Amino acid sequence: MLTFFLLVAIVPIVVIGYLAYDSGRQSIVNNVESHLHSVAILKEQEIENWVDHLEHTMVWLATSSPVSSDATVLATHNTDDPRYLSAHQSLTAEFKRMAVTRHMSPIFLLDSTSGRIIASSNATWEGKFRESEQYFIQGKDNHYISEIFHSLTLGQPTMVLSAPVEDSRGQLVGVLAGHASLAQLSELMLERSGLGETGETFLVNKNNLLITNTVFAPEGAFKKWVFGEGMKWALEGKSGVDLFIDYRGEPVIGAYRWIEDRELALIAKQDQAEAFAPVNSLRNAIFMMAGLLLVIAAGLGFLLARQITNPLRRLAEYARRVGKGEYTAEVEVKGRDEVASVTSNVKSMVGQLLRMRERLLTAERLATLGQFSGSISHELRNPLSVIDSSAYYLKTKLKDADEKVLEHLNRIKSSVGSASAIIESLLNLTQMREPKLTMVDLIAITHDAIVTSKLPDTVKVIQDFPEQEVSVNADGEQLRMAFKNIIKNASEALEGKGTLTVTINPTADGQAEISFTDTGPGIAEDNLERVFQPLFSTKVRGIGFGLSIAKMIIDKHGGTVEAKSEPGKGATIIVQLPQYPDKDREVK
């Protein structure tokens, strides 16, 4: 039962634990994914804003009239022309101003034919050539944004924006270009609040080269090629959020984006170990909880077993032993629960059974005794009648003998008479047959019993009978015998003096009550029931069968008999018999 209980406990605990964990985990994963996704999108947006801003600045500058007119002068005049010098000066001043305020340095103008720097915010740059650069070649047609590359001259990574400069007629007079400072970009990518210890964001170019530093490669920009799965997908042009293996070979959760315009992959990732730490905490908490619950369940189960199954087992064992015949088996009743109640009920049932068994044995013994006593009694009659007839002979022959001899002979005769009476009673008892029930006149039977009892004259007899007939369904002979036994008992109690009152009363509920009251010494309260038991006698003579035979007969007739007495004042034997039912009455 304990295992069943545990199973019933384990299954829901495991199921609930798993569901809780899974749901919690999913929720945490979703949170992390959505956070990384937002971070990546935000940074991509910020990069685009940054680039857009620079581009607009460049275009605005290239198309501004001071620059346009100055550049036109430079393109159409000799270098020693004062107008050239003046235009050069104003252009340079403008570039210097812009370089200070607009995060681009240096800013310069390229000669549209040779690609030579003819004016610059940084004077040393004048005279350098940029004719091979894409930002010059393409910048002649349209505004252009270069890749991020490492500049030898600057000694650091940079990005160049350029735009064509046209004269008032739309003719190209030069290419404006500027180096963007990547400080802002670096800052942007290194910003990693909310990403924990292992979170990082960075850019990778189409050759898998790191463009910005990372947490795990703090000096990796332009010096490290990385090949994580996330950037692989980004370089294929995809954007998304997923679980993957990063460039360190670690499992991470990350957002990856392909920034098409810049041909850069943006990665925002965090180690799964860190991101999912709450999941692990959750899992551990659930495990602990589940474990605790299981321990409690086991404990409860164990207690329950002790409470229920052990007592039940003890009860079963007890029942088995009793069933096998071990009547001395015992069982303890502990507590007051249902099991204890059942146990105690079983115990009393077994007790009753044992008592019944006793009674049954007694009855068997009595029955056996009855069987034998019948034949024994019958056998005893012969020797008794021999003694009796011999005693009679002797009495006749010795009627002139002295008193003592005659006394002894009388003794013999009366003892034989007593023995005969006892034998007679025994025989009556054993030969008791089923009553043959007919409608009998109760009054007549009672009167008859009184008369045939041959009460001594010293006993006064009062007969208090109703006027009308009282009929009962009875075996007249047996009823008479019963009444005779009761009367005889009363008579013996009176010891020859006193009154016997016999009353017959029909009762309201269809019974007939016959009471025999004597004025003898009465019956002690303890004995009121026992007088009807066989072999009970307080007298020297008799062996106490009379009343028990009477009770037996009355019981068989469906009636009751009881004794009432006030010691010293006499006793009453009350018999109740059901009257013969009215509707069945025959008119006699």
Next chain:
Amino acid sequence: MKKTISIVIIVVIILVTGMVAGCVPQEAKKPPDEVTVQLKWIHQAQFAGCYAANQKGFYAEENIEVTIKAGGPNISPDQMFADLLAGETAFTIQGGEQVIAARAQGKPVVAIAVAFQKNPYVYVTLKGSGIQRPQDFVGKKVMVPPNAKVQHEALLRKLGIDPNAVIEITSYPRDVTPLTTGQIDAHMVYRTGTGLAFDETGYELNWIWVDDYGIHLYADTIITTEQLIQQNPELVERFLRATLKGWRYAIENSDEAVDMTLQYDPALGMERQKRMVETQTPLIHTGEAEIGWMEGHAWQQMHQMLLDGGVLTQPINIDEVYTMQFLNKIYGEAK
């Protein structure tokens, strides 16, 4: 009885066949190709890519056993080409202009990749001298190493500077002292050579890059013969793949690259080698192209430069000087 015998015979045949098949060795592992690489100069971190490829087993992965042979003042480029064409070396590292010049002489050599996409030649001047650009060389004493003459003259031509207006010095010691003692005004040096020595002087310096003026000359170029390319292109590809892998490794692991270099010459100073690695990385690549990548227009420009400079008396077919086939294969399959 007959049936039993034939079954036994069949079983025996099967067993024997199986055993024989099992005994025959699987596609036997071919012995490694033995290859000698001739370096442009003495052992130094300038060739860290080759050292890394060798020591990290990249060559071994490609089933090549490489012997790295140092160059130096005792081996001329001509000698190196001769050895290459004689088959004593399989690959050599030379300046880009050397390849063109050799081809102009009819030597069937071909460049397969360039280790230094930016030329390391740079002019050094003292900060206080006011010489910040080549235009300032006019009337000044400039020391130019013979190997750099082509570039120097190309630069002056481009900028329209009369070469006679610049005093070219060739005889002074090739160390930092002529400049620092004021004997010369500008010194054209290899950034990763004497240039490092200048770093150590502690002087504030101006660095005037030839590359800044539209003169683009490929420096260390990996060269082999037409014959090898025709007869064993797989070997060339494998060698190049391992070498490029070695370069990438050397850039990613600069400290280890120095250690590996010192294996070849323990007498080298670690500090100097470290700075060599630092300063040469931007020369090897700018991030715009893969390591080793070559551009056709760069070769064309070099060709023009040599023509204009008189090194070539007549044009040659520049497309035969270099081949992209191996770079395309190696980087194409990586995508």
